[in-house]
Amino acid sequence: MTQSAGKPRTLAEKVWDSHVVVPGEADASGNYNPDLIYIDLHLVHEVTSPQAFDGLRMAGRKLRRPDLTIATEDHNVPTVDIFSPIADQVSALQVETLRRNCEEFGVGLYPMGDAEQGIVHVVGPQLGLTQPGMTVVCGDSHTSTHGAFGALAMGIGTSEVEHVMATQTLSLRPFKTMAITVDGELPPGVTSKDLILAVIAQIGTGGGQGHVLEYRGSAIEKLSMEARMTVCNMSIEAGARAGMIAPDATTYEFLKGRPHAPQGEDWDAAVEYWNSLRTDDDAVFDREVHINASELTPFVTWGTNPGQGLPLGANVPDPADIVDETESLAAARALEYMDLTPGTPLREVKVDTVFVGSCTNGRIEDLRAVAGILKGRTVADGMRMLVVPGSMKVRAQAEEEGLGEIFTAAGAEWRMAGCSMCLGMNPDQLAPGERCASTSNRNFEGRQGKGGRTHLVSPEVAAATAVRGTLAAPADLD
Numbered sequence: 157m158t159q160s161a162g163k164p165r166t167l168a169e170k171v172w173d174s175h176v177v178v179p180g181e182a183d184a185s186g187n188y189n190p191d192l193i194y195i196d197l198h199l200v201h202e203v204t205s206p207q208a209f210d211g212l213r214m215a216g217r218k219l220r221r222p223d224l225t226i227a228t229e230d231h232n233v234p235t236v237d238i239f240s241p242i243a244d245q246v247s248a249l250q251v252e253t254l255r256r257n258c259e260e261f262g263v264g265l266y267p268m269g270d271a272e273q274g275i276v277h278v279v280g281p282q283l284g285l286t287q288p289g290m291t292v293v294c295g296d297s298h299t300s301t302h303g304a305f306g307a308l309a310m311g312i313g314t315s316e317v318e319h320v321m322a323t324q325t326l327s328l329r330p331f332k333t334m335a336i337t338v339d340g341e342l343p344p345g346v347t348s349k350d351l352i353l354a355v356i357a358q359i360g361t362g363g364g365q366g367h368v369l370e371y372r373g374s375a376i377e378k379l380s381m382e383a384r385m386t387v388c389n390m391s392i393e394a395g396a397r398a399g400m401i402a403p404d405a406t407t408y409e410f411l412k413g414r415p416h417a418p419q420g421e422d423w424d425a426a427v428e429y430w431n432s433l434r435t436d437d438d439a440v441f442d443r444e445v446h447i448n449a450s451e452l453t454p455f456v457t458w459g460t461n462p463g464q465g466l467p468l469g470a471n472v473p474d475p476a477d478i479v480d481e482t483e484s485l486a487a488a489r490a491l492e493y494m495d496l497t498p499g500t501p502l503r504e505v506k507v508d509t510v511f512v513g514s515c516t517n518g519r520i521e522d523l524r525a526v527a528g529i530l531k532g533r534t535v536a537d538g539m540r541m542l543v544v545p546g547s548m549k550v551r552a553q554a555e556e557e558g559l560g561e562i563f564t565a566a567g568a569e570w571r572m573a574g575c576s577m578c579l580g581m582n583p584d585q586l587a588p589g590e591r592c593a594s595t596s597n598r599n600f601e602g603r604q605g606k607g608g609r610t611h612l613v614s615p616e617v618a619a620a621t622a623v624r625g626t627l628a629a630p631a632d633l634d
């Protein structure tokens with residue numbers, strides 16, 4: 157994927173080409189060496205940064221561009237009592253280390269209690285840091301979220317984090333391109349979360365491997381920025397390098413006026429450039445997938461990877477009916493862990509915990525959808541429901557709109573910002589055997605706490621499930 161002037165190009169190729177510092181040449185045997193790519197924005201959190209900062213320190217290096225680096229505390233933060241010291245020793249050390257490192261290396265940090273603090277993938281877009289045409293990296297797999305703005309956004313490992321800190325560049329292997337074209341109209345009650353769960357069920361958790369996905373088509377164009385972020389966020393669950401959506405009027409409307417967005421003449425020039433980033437009409441993708449949005453329904457996972465999902469109206473599958481032997485075995489194992497019996501209608505699966513939040517569905521629009529369903533209703537007896545905003549800004553906005561009161565009145569716990577129950581790195585966890593309908597992105601064994609069981613769902617399904625006590629869509633409520 158080096159400079160290919162004249163050739164029709166995809167969005168991803170355009171962004172890549174404009175960031176090549178040193179092209180990787182093919183060696184004698186025709187193997188392609190990585191390109192050295194410039195990085196426009198480096199996002200940092202407490203989990204994957206300590207060794208990288210240590211590496212810099214040991215080599216006596218400075219951070220090359222502190223002004224292009226921004227940090228937030230998210231994974232290890234408790235979502236209640238955020239003004240007291242963190243009780244868990246490991247979490248406390250992680251957060252304390254991030255604070256010291258940011259201080260020493262001059263990195264801007266949004267600590268717990270700050271009005272801008274939140275999950276790294278919510279904070280970047282919220283501040284207008286994430287912009288079309290940028291290269292964005294973070295030591296976090298869900299960096300793909302930022303691709304919703306037409307940025308090439310990739311999760312990287314800790315050694316790459318150190319490389320970016322030292323050089324503001326990254327050595328990257330070329331990628332393949334895949335178009336996921338979604339046409340038609342999403343039926344009422346069907347969301348971008350259902351759409352991406354259906355895409356992953358169709359192409360598989362390895363289906364996107366080596367590819368940058370570009371979501372396009374009329375159904376994608378109609379999505380809000382929040383919904384686009386939900387889609388791009390889960391690209392990684394299909395194994396993709398990144399997911400992208402071409403910038404358009406919706407993108408610009410979201411960005412305009414945000415603290416780091418260009419202003420005045422710079423804004424006009426930026427929009428002109430951003431408009432040039434669309435995939436050329438005759439560009440060729442390595443692979444194409446087509447989805448008809450009007451055929452989609454609410455979608456839930458029944459297994460232990462994000463590809464093991466079905467429409468809510470279906471029954472728990474029977475591994476014996478799955479032809480592929482590996483998949484059949486994986487399904488049997490998943491059902492055992494999930495304690496589900498083949499043939500059970502998914503709508504009859506009893507749930508004891510509902511988690512609304514995460515970088516997939518912890519944005520204001522998600523919270524509005526949940527509040528819309530909970531208003532005037534209460535959660536089922538014995539149900540524990542956590543509503544966790546993706547950032548403190550989202551929380552403040554929700555408070556302003558009176559959503560917090562709706563959550564509390566319905567019997568849900570309305571929390572402070574953080575990754576929370578998306579993964580077991582903080583006190584918000586499932587106990588062994590508990591079953592959760594979760595708006596997050598991973599349903600791996602033990603993800604939300606040892607022995608916990610996770611069904612991935614949309615915010616709408618999460619809310620309806622909290623009320624009915626079994627997996628449900630809003631249409632199932634009286």
Ligand SMILES: CC(C)[C@H](C(=O)O)[C@@H](O)C(=O)O
Nearest residue numbers: 203204231295296297298579
């Ligand atoms: C802790 C972090 C490295 C991890 C990731 O890379 O995604 C986390 O955010 C997750 O969602 O599992």
Ligand code: SF4
Nearest residue numbers: 298514515575578579
């Ligand atoms: S909310 Fe979940 S998926 Fe997102 S960064 Fe945090 S732990 Fe990872």
